[in-house]
Amino acid sequence: MSGHGTPIPMTSRKSGPLSGTASVPGDKSISHRALIFGAMAVGETKIAGLLEGQDVLDTAKAMAALGAEVVDHGAGNWSVHGVGVGGFCEPDNVIDCGNSGTGVRLIMGCVATSPFAVTFTGDASLNKRPMGRVTDPLALFGTKSVGRSGGRLPLTLVGTGDATPVEYTTPVPSAQVKSAVLLAGLNAPGKTVVIEKEATRDHTERMLRGFGAEVVTEVVPEGHKITLTGRPELKPQVVAVPRDPSSAAFPVCAALIVEGSDILVPGVSQNTTRNGLYTTLVEMGADITFENPRTEGGEPVADLRVKYSKLKGIEVPPARAASMIDEYPILSVVASFAEGTTVMKGVKELRVKESDRIDAMARGLEQCGVEIEEDQDTLIVRGCGPSGVKGGATCATFIDHRIAMSFLVMGMAAQNPVSVDDGSPIATSFPVFERLMADLGAHVERTNG
Numbered sequence: 001m002s003g004h005g006t007p008i009p010m011t012s013r014k015s016g017p018l019s020g021t022a023s024v025p026g027d028k029s030i031s032h033r034a035l036i037f038g039a040m041a042v043g044e045t046k047i048a049g050l051l052e053g054q055d056v057l058d059t060a061k062a063m064a065a066l067g068a069e070v071v072d073h074g075a076g077n078w079s080v081h082g083v084g085v086g087g088f089c090e091p092d093n094v095i096d097c098g099n100s101g102t103g104v105r106l107i108m109g110c111v112a113t114s115p116f117a118v119t120f121t122g123d124a125s126l127n128k129r130p131m132g133r134v135t136d137p138l139a140l141f142g143t144k145s146v147g148r149s150g151g152r153l154p155l156t157l158v159g160t161g162d163a164t165p166v167e168y169t170t171p172v173p174s175a176q177v178k179s180a181v182l183l184a185g186l187n188a189p190g191k192t193v194v195i196e197k198e199a200t201r202d203h204t205e206r207m208l209r210g211f212g213a214e215v216v217t218e219v220v221p222e223g224h225k226i227t228l229t230g231r232p233e234l235k236p237q238v239v240a241v242p243r244d245p246s247s248a249a250f251p252v253c254a255a256l257i258v259e260g261s262d263i264l265v266p267g268v269s270q271n272t273t274r275n276g277l278y279t280t281l282v283e284m285g286a287d288i289t290f291e292n293p294r295t296e297g298g299e300p301v302a303d304l305r306v307k308y309s310k311l312k313g314i315e316v317p318p319a320r321a322a323s324m325i326d327e328y329p330i331l332s333v334v335a336s337f338a339e340g341t342t343v344m345k346g347v348k349e350l351r352v353k354e355s356d357r358i359d360a361m362a363r364g365l366e367q368c369g370v371e372i373e374e375d376q377d378t379l380i381v382r383g384c385g386p387s388g389v390k391g392g393a394t395c396a397t398f399i400d401h402r403i404a405m406s407f408l409v410m411g412m413a414a415q416n417p418v419s420v421d422d423g424s425p426i427a428t429s430f431p432v433f434e435r436l437m438a439d440l441g442a443h444v445e446r447t448n449g
């Protein structure tokens, strides 16, 4: 089992108004997919603006281990010389996906219909997460798997070289599960179908179409039906990775709660499968203007002008959960500074992320003086008002980047500093978080060392 590095304790404290431009790095979901689809294309894919976070670097390493030529040209420019659908070779060693659920689940999908064995592992967080949600549908292609109890990593997949396509209805709203099935279907002759009740992020469908695969999405009575025609020859692409709306959430939310702030966050996705947080913030009364709408890297984006705002609690519709699933931790921080109660229902998927995010947020918020209520599928935050959050606690982050960044944002507006026991996981998705927030005027620092 791979480990988890030396903890980096961090602290943030009340900051003056935030100002300036927050140019966040490339989208994590799109970065993983650019490397993986590039590795399955015939010829050289060029990628600009790749997120060089540890999650994505681990996927780059995995693609090289499977036979693709992956080259880092510096400054976010990468190239991948792909081996074609069905062209992966058996890796010499275990594939270590570190902290990344997206990495491991998508790569499992893309080796499932190759005739060899691959063993996957990850860090202490990833090795607790459920993999049965992926190995169950992959078994329908004929892929065998043996893992630890509960279908957890380390886990070995034995792929099949003569897969037949499958039709699968996802039991949980998950783009990772959907994508794993579609990627396995790439090397199965005929039509692989995934039906999802609620739409999840659609980067796999959009990007596979860009690489030349036939992928059709239809609205049907059961939800969304995605049909992929197997055994395409994927054509190499030039991919410009747009900025990550899930990372943008941190400076945006910080500006909303730090008095007097006024910042610009360029290139934030308006893809409706990703923008649920921004809709929610506007409903809470956030002063956000969406300027200069355009398309970047195949995604609809806008520049967000964000000003400090008096916010009110709302009930977030459960149907919106998939479009903001990674943003609930930071939303619960913003909700703490609102007047009134914010109710987040239909969020049980948060319990199987890098940590149990309902539990991690609930414990830390209580330590900071915020009243909460939770059940299996719900988090309720009773807002303390714009200057009512006490802070003054050290919150546990459970090897979870989003928990670490959320509590550090809380400290920027709370009455007392907020510390986290370990900020090191921030490097998985937002390696420049500290510098970017400091450049806006936030006080965030490493506590000792």
Ligand SMILES: O=C(O)C1=C[C@@H](OP(=O)(O)O)[C@@H](O)[C@H](O)C1
Pocket: 028, 029, 030, 101, 102, 173, 174, 175, 176, 177, 179, 201, 325, 326, 349
């Ligand atoms: O497909 C993806 O790129 C992702 C899907 C989501 O996970 P689930 O599919 O488990 O909801 C999300 O939480 C993750 O950060 C990225």
Ligand SMILES: C=C(OP(=O)(O)O)C(=O)O
Pocket: 099, 100, 101, 102, 103, 326, 353, 354, 402, 429
């Ligand atoms: C859930 C997340 O990532 P992953 O599932 O890829 O580990 C996340 O980035 O919030």
